[in-house]
Amino acid sequence: MTAPAGKIYRVDWVPGTDLLHGTCHCGAEHTAEDPVAMWEWMLGHPEGHQGVE
Amino acid sequence: MPHMTAFARNQWYVAAYSHEVGRELLGRTVLGEPLVLYRSQEDGTPVALNGRCVHRRYPLSEPPTRLDGDRIVCGYHGFTYDTTGACVYVPGQKRVPRTARIASYPVVEQDSLVWVWIGDPALANPSGIPRARHLDSPGWVTVRGMEPIDCDYGLLVDNLLDLSHETYLHGGYIGTPEVAETPITTEVDEGAGIVRVSRHMDDAECPPFYARSTGIEGRITRWQDIEYFAPCLYLLHSRVAPVGVVPEPDGSDPGGFHTEVTYAITPSADGRVYDFWAVSRDWATDEAEVSEFLRSNNHTVVMQDVDALNLLQRTLGTERHGYQELSINIDTGGLAARRILARLAEEGDKPVERAR
Numbered sequence: 001m002t003a004p005a006g007k008i009y010r011v012d013w014v015p016g017t018d019l020l021h022g023t024c025h026c027g028a029e030h031t032a033e034d035p036v037a038m039w040e041w042m043l044g045h046p047e048g049h050q051g052v053e
Numbered sequence: 054m055p056h057m058t059a060f061a062r063n064q065w066y067v068a069a070y071s072h073e074v075g076r077e078l079l080g081r082t083v084l085g086e087p088l089v090l091y092r093s094q095e096d097g098t099p100v101a102l103n104g105r106c107v108h109r110r111y112p113l114s115e116p117p118t119r120l121d122g123d124r125i126v127c128g129y130h131g132f133t134y135d136t137t138g139a140c141v142y143v144p145g146q147k148r149v150p151r152t153a154r155i156a157s158y159p160v161v162e163q164d165s166l167v168w169v170w171i172g173d174p175a176l177a178n179p180s181g182i183p184r185a186r187h188l189d190s191p192g193w194v195t196v197r198g199m200e201p202i203d204c205d206y207g208l209l210v211d212n213l214l215d216l217s218h219e220t221y222l223h224g225g226y227i228g229t230p231e232v233a234e235t236p237i238t239t240e241v242d243e244g245a246g247i248v249r250v251s252r253h254m255d256d257a258e259c260p261p262f263y264a265r266s267t268g269i270e271g272r273i274t275r276w277q278d279i280e281y282f283a284p285c286l287y288l289l290h291s292r293v294a295p296v297g298v299v300p301e302p303d304g305s306d307p308g309g310f311h312t313e314v315t316y317a318i319t320p321s322a323d324g325r326v327y328d329f330w331a332v333s334r335d336w337a338t339d340e341a342e343v344s345e346f347l348r349s350n351n352h353t354v355v356m357q358d359v360d361a362l363n364l365l366q367r368t369l370g371t372e373r374h375g376y377q378e379l380s381i382n383i384d385t386g387g388l389a390a391r392r393i394l395a396r397l398a399e400e401g402d403k404p405v406e407r408a409r
Contacts, residue, residue, distance in 0.1 A: 003243045003244045004244045005242060005244035005245035006242065006244065006245065007242070007243065007244060008240050008242055009240070009241045009243065009389075010238070010239070010240045010241075011238070011239040011240075011385050012236075012238050012239075013236035013237050013238070013382050013385070014236070015236050018382065020382060020385065034380065034381060034382070035380055035381070035382060035385040035388050036380050036388065038385070039388055039389065039392065043243070043392070
């Protein structure tokens with residue numbers, strides 16, 4: 001489902017590593033090794049984003 | 054057949070620069086629709102009509118088609134249309150068939166760009182057009198151009214969302230080793246269709262593009278902040294300054310050189326895209342030599358992209374069994390843009406319920 005405008009997904013490439021650190025608009029965080037996996041997790045919201053709201 | 058990024062209808066697209074639309078007929082194809090553009094004599098506004106005569110499909114942007122006041126007279130048999138696309142004259146008879154009409158497109162002229170709405174005219178809302186004020190603001194000087202590329206427009210979106218290619222494709226112009234080496238931050242406003250990619254280099258080589266134009270000697274702090282307003286407008290907010298020079302606590306930035314690099318990515322037809330490019334600056338604004346240097350240098354850079362994307366498209370076309378790609382960290386923003394474009398295309402294809 002598409003998030004309403006103003007809800008921001010953020011992905012930081014962690015300096016000094018090859019890792020991506022993602023923060024969903026709901027506050028859930030996730031680390032992944034490639035952007036395909038990261039977006040899969042991120043845009044799966046709310047699945048797998050439990051515990052933060 | 055290589056993958057083609059679907060077109061997103063019910064969106065605004067840049068069809069031309071303001072200066073291109075005048076009393077000469079201008080032909081452009083946007084999302085596969087042939088357009089003819091001209092400027093009304095009566096009120097000075099741009100007009101965009103379908104570019105094919107309803108009679109025998111003669112291209113209305115081609116001579117001897119001409120303007121008669123604000124009416125366009127087909128150069129083949131004289132069918133004549135007003136600014137709404139209604140046919141007001143056919144040769145030899147008094148009765149104009151009711152179906153003699155060509156589509157007219159909603160047009161907005163803003164920030165020196167001529168935007169057209171491709172889709173259902175009833176849904177066109179000018180407030181949805183993203184701004185690029187620096188293109189037409191006092192205190193800013195812009196050099197610009199447009200190059201058609203024979204590639205899927207998705208390839209140009211990929212190219213612009215991942216600037217690490219500057220290091221390799223544009224080395225010696227705008228690329229230095231640090232661009233590809235520096236991690237990026239990606240923010241996506243999925244609902245608004247905006248992708249932001251930032252790359253802040255604290256201590257980088259100064260590429261000739263900036264060294265020769267700003268006069269900075271030695272290494273620089275270089276910030277690249279991209280904002281992509283899908284599907285058409287791309288802004289690169291570029292800041293360069295001598296190493297260690299950062300904005301003041303109050304937000305002012307007397308030691309930084311700010312350059313706005315604008316692209317309008319307008320899908321023309323399957324496998325063809327218009328690459329509108331502009332470089333705007335608020336420094337050295339009265340120096341014509343700097344303007345000419347930036348125009349010529351950026352044109353070279355754009356042509357490097359044009360050549361590479363033409364080649365890439367031809368190469369993809371030779372793949373017999375489809376192909377797989379591999380995405381890595383540098384592609385985080387590009388992948389987000391692809392997803393947004395796919396959603397916009399899907400939404401643009403849906404029938405829309407209208408309030409009655």
